[in-house]
Amino acid sequence: MNKKLIINALLVFVAMTGQAQSIEVKYSVYSKKRVEAINKIKGAKENQGYQGLLSGMTAEKKDSFCLVVKGRMSSFEQIEPEEELSDDHGPKIILVSSDYSEESVSVYKNLADMNVTELKDFLARTYSITHPLPRYQWKVSTEMKNIMGLETHKATIGDSITAWFCPTIPVQDGPGLYCGLPGLILDLEDGQTIYSCTAINTNSTREVEKPKRAKVVTAEEFEELRKREFSR
Numbered sequence: 001m002n003k004k005l006i007i008n009a010l011l012v013f014v015a016m017t018g019q020a021q022s023i024e025v026k027y028s029v030y031s032k033k034r035v036e037a038i039n040k041i042k043g044a045k046e047n048q049g050y051q052g053l054l055s056g057m058t059a060e061k062k063d064s065f066c067l068v069v070k071g072r073m074s075s076f077e078q079i080e081p082e083e084e085l086s087d088d089h090g091p092k093i094i095l096v097s098s099d100y101s102e103e104s105v106s107v108y109k110n111l112a113d114m115n116v117t118e119l120k121d122f123l124a125r126t127y128s129i130t131h132p133l134p135r136y137q138w139k140v141s142t143e144m145k146n147i148m149g150l151e152t153h154k155a156t157i158g159d160s161i162t163a164w165f166c167p168t169i170p171v172q173d174g175p176g177l178y179c180g181l182p183g184l185i186l187d188l189e190d191g192q193t194i195y196s197c198t199a200i201n202t203n204s205t206r207e208v209e210k211p212k213r214a215k216v217v218t219a220e221e222f223e224e225l226r227k228r229e230f231s232r
Contacts, residue, residue, distance in 0.1 A: 022070035024204035025184065026079070027175050029063045030194040064198075068208050069173050069184075075209035076107040076175060107176055108211045109133060116177060117211045120222065123229060127222055128214035136180045138163070147186045147197060155181055163188040169202060 067076045106119040117130045136157060143154040145164060152164040163174065167183035174185025175195040186197035217225070 021202070022068055022204045022206055022208065023169065023171060023184065024199075024201040024206050025067040025069075025175075025186075025197060026199040027065045027067065028196045028198050029065050029175070030196070031063075032192050032194070065175065065195075067173070067175055068204070068206050069171050070208045072110065072112040073208045074109045074111070074173050076109075077209055078106065106209075106211070108209070109173065109177075109179060111172060111179060118177075119211055119214055122222075122226070126212065126214040127225075128211060128216045129219050129222055130216075131219055133179060134177060136178070138181055140181070148200065150186065150200075152186055153183070161188070161190045169200075 064079045065076055066079050067074060105121075108117045108119075110116070111133075114133045114135075115130060116133045117128060120127050120129065138155045138157060141154045141156065145152055145154070147164060147166070150166045150168065152166050155163045155165060163178065163181060163185050164187040165174070165181040165183040165185045169184040170182065171184050172181060173179050174181070175188060176193070178185055178188055178195075184200075185195075186200075188195045
């Protein structure tokens with residue numbers, strides 16, 4: 001990182017911390033796993049007589065999420081696009097199968113103690129899972145690209161995860177569970193999901209959301225619950 005980049009990053013950081021403002025970032029989230037699951041369901045021989053119903057399942061759907069970062073705390077929650085708030089829409093189709101289900105997942109990170117709480121909605125009930133954040137072993141390369149007018153740097157984990165982070169926004173956070181780079185992660189792609197930044201507000205007054213009340217379980221207990229429900 002050159003001297004000018006470091007100075008700019010420090011100026012942004014001082015301005016944000018001095019005014020106790022938060023950073024608000026919106027992402028478009030594309031699930032590769034969802035596409036695979038929907039195409040599998042639509043192509044199954046036993047479902048050929050239900051194509052009318054299945055036509056409402058859009059494989060190429062993108063969800064909108066909002067990341068709010070303040071200090072060492074952050075929340076990452078799904079937001080509904082304005083066009084989806086109309087009363088004209090019918091019931092939402094939820095996929096439930098042994099290998100995939102559409103669960104609404106919210107993420108609340110505490111980078112001070114490196115813990116995260118995930119809220120997962122599953123079969124009309126919300127579950128809370130708290131666990132240590134992964135310790136990502138990022139490899140930063142010299143490759144750069146412009147995202148929304150900002151200079152970003154490439155970082156990878158093996159061949160499966162590629163992130164683009166912005167050093168001039170010096171927060172070690174990003175979408176979902178991802179964190180640990182010397183700058184905000186704007187775009188990221190892993191084996192299951194593509195996160196694409198669509199808007200950034202580095203002078204937001206929005207507060208970091210707190211996890212809502214939910215049934216507290218461990219990650220192992222939640223997976224056992226999923227298995228039991230799918231085996232019925």
